[in-house]
Structures are given as structure tokens and as C-alpha cells.
Amino acid sequence: MTNSQEVPRKPWYSLSRKRVVLWLTLSVCSVGGALLYLEFWYHHPVGSGPAGPEVDAASFSTVWSERPVVLLGLGDSITDGYGASPGKSYFNLLLKPASTDTPSLQHCYLPVVLPNIKGQNDAISGTTSLELVDVTLPRLEPFPPDVYG
Template sequence: MNDVKRKPNMPKRLKWYSFRWRIMLLIVILIALPSVYVAYCIHAATRVLPMGSGPAGPNVSSVPFQKIWSEGKVSLIGLGDSITRGLGAQREHTYFELLQENDDVQYMDMKGCGLRHVFPRLEARNYAQDYTVTREHVEKQLPSVPTYPPDVKGVVVITSGGNDLIHDYGRSEPTDGAMYGCSYKQAVEWTEDIKARLAKLIEGINGKFPGGCQIFLANIYDPTDGVSDPQLKGLPRWSDAVKVVSLTNQKIAELCNSFENVHLVDIHSEFLGHGIHCTEFWRKHYHKNDPHYWYYENLEDPNRRGYDAIRRLFLTEMIKVLPAWLRV
């Protein structure tokens, strides 16, 4: 009777080995989570994203194109970077060419919806060049544009500023005109410089058309669909990428608002959900009806469907502006 009896309310002491399954589960989780993430990254970096088929972007009414907008001389001018030049698609499927004349076989819903149908005397010149930044658009492209006589109206399309952000792809320290990897604080100053150069470009173009012109300026899209993870496609990490793109687009919008004849073409919003996360249904910008990739293999430029979307966005803004302007 020397054994000491355990008191009824005294908690039972757990043996150390009763924790083994919990410890093992924790170890498995700690090993599995990084492995799953690494597998996801490898998959994201190597998979071929589907482009899809059919029309891309907003519907465009054919009604405005059933009447002539002007019998006078009109010059369509393209300025800027590789998006306006057309890298990533055959020439006839770039947005600059599609603005003039639709491919009725490829895009049957856009039959007749081209500027040549409403401007019988349209002349078109594209001065845009691949890999160029805003400074080159002012210093090299603008001087190439002739000064037109007063009886010529101008319609100008511009994509500019994107290369200022992505150059030099993280291969050198970020600086004005090659901002990749910069902090938001650095971008505050450099985006003001972008805005100033674009203002100079616009002022210069206005001077080339004494008879008047309307300018359509696109903002900058985000191939990461708002996730800010360009490293998935082999580029260096850039945690502030989305914030910098947003700030740049804010400056472009401010610039458009400061000129009566400059109109914002919002390609940024339309392209969200068509970047490197286009097939991931849990993402904020996932498009159930068109979960497809609108970018070229270089991640910078559109593919054929992306260019279709861009021309529709430009035409949508032009319909709002040009018929009424030319009737005055």
C-alpha cells in the first residue's frame, strides 16, 4: 500500500511520443510548401500560355463607319515604341494597319470599320521604332514629321513610356529612362520627367498641324496582371513594379487632361487578366469568357489578339472625338 494514488482532478501527463505525429506533420508541411512554390514557379516560367482565337477587346459599332467623316485631307501619324511599330504580329495585323483597314477574313465582326472608309483621302505614316524611349521620341521621331499645310487634319496615335520603365531589364542600376528595378520613391521624380517629355512631344506635334490635330495617347499595360512578379518569366524581381506602372499611368492621364486635343486610350485596364496569370481562375482579373494571353513571347509587346484589342480601344476613342470635331 505504498503506491501513491493519483488525485482525481490531476491532469494526465502526456508522454513525449504522443507529439510525434504533430511534429512529423509540421515537418512535412515545412518541406512541402517551398517545394510546391518552386514547382509552381518552374511551371509558370516554362508553360506556353494560350492565345485563344476570335475577337479580342471591346465591341466596336459599325454604325459610325457607314458615313464619311471628312472628304478633306487627313494624315494618320504613328509615333512611339514597338507597340505602334508592330513587333509581335504580321504587318497587316498590327494595330496601326488595322486602324486603317480591317482584315475582313480574320475579323469579320469589324468589316468596314477602318479609317479609310471614313477618310477617303487618308494618308498614313508610321515613325515608331522598336526599343525606343520617350527621349528618342522627342529628339529623333518628332523632327522627322513634316509640317503640314493648313488644309490637312492630323490624327496621331502614340504609345510611349513603357520602355522607360522596363529598360535595362535589371542589367544596370535604375535611372531616368531605364527605370527597371527602381523604388517608388525614385519613380516619383522620373515619372515627372516622362510626363515632361511627353508634353514636349505633344506640343511639337501640335505645331506640325496648323490645321489642327487630335492625339490619342495610350497608357502602359502590366503583363503581370497586377501581381508584380516578373521574375516568373526570368526577369529580376521588382517589388514596386505595379506601383511604378500605376504612377506612370497617373502622369499620362494628367497629361491627357491638360490638353483639349489629347485623349487617353486605356490599354492598361483592358489587358489586365490577359498577362502571365491569365489562366489562373483565382486571380482578381481572371476573365472567364476569355482566359487567354495577349502578349508576344518577349513579354513586352502584344501578340496578334493583343493588337486587335488595341486597335478596338483606339477606334472606340476616335469614334467619340473625330466625327464631331471634323463637322465643326
């Protein structure tokens, strides 16, 4: 075979149609998969509006008790406030209203009706109920007899 009869070679950058379609398909699937991953793993819905029925403010118009009261928080990460913004755990919200609460709720929290209340959150993130019984409860000191809670 002479040099004049050789089949011309395609340049190295020439891609076949199948290869182009394959690369485009893989690229679209990769980008789509990454977007789906981000959407379902990192974007969490956040609600708006009231979380329940309207609270009757009349229940919070008189003091319930003048005795010292301890609100004791025992539990796992939910009680400890894991994942909540600072000061927005449910335990903290029992003792102090959130600045984002509606004006009708600003006077509907425990220190209004229990002026001598003190919060003590002994919750430990990552514990189970059995660990609570085995670890947390034995460490609790008894409260004085005049303390309610």
C-alpha cells in the same frame, strides 16, 4: 594473403543503388526543367473571339470628312508592330481590316469614313519617350495646312 582469398572485384559497369537513384533523379529533374522552360518561355497564350465590345456599324455609315487626313504613328515597338504578324500591327489594322475580322467589322475602319486618309508610321522599335521627343519629333516635316491630323 593468397590469391584465393582476395575479395572479388565488381565489374566496372556495376553501379551502386545510390548512384542509380542519383542519376535517375538528376535526369528527371533535367528533363522536367527543360519542359517547364519550354512551356513558360516559348508557349504564349493566344486568345480567340472578340477583343472588346461590339462596334456600332452606324457610326461608320457616313463619311466623316473629305479632307486629306494623315494618321501619324509615333512611339516604340508596339506602334512599330514588333512581334506582330505582317500587316497585323494595331497601326496597320486602323487602316485596313484583318481578313480574320468578323463580317460585321469589315466596314468599320478609318478609310471608310475618311476616304483621303494616309498612314505614316514613324515609330521606332526600342525607343523611349525621351528619345521620341529628342530624335523623332525634330525630324518631322510639317504637313500642308489643308491636311488634317
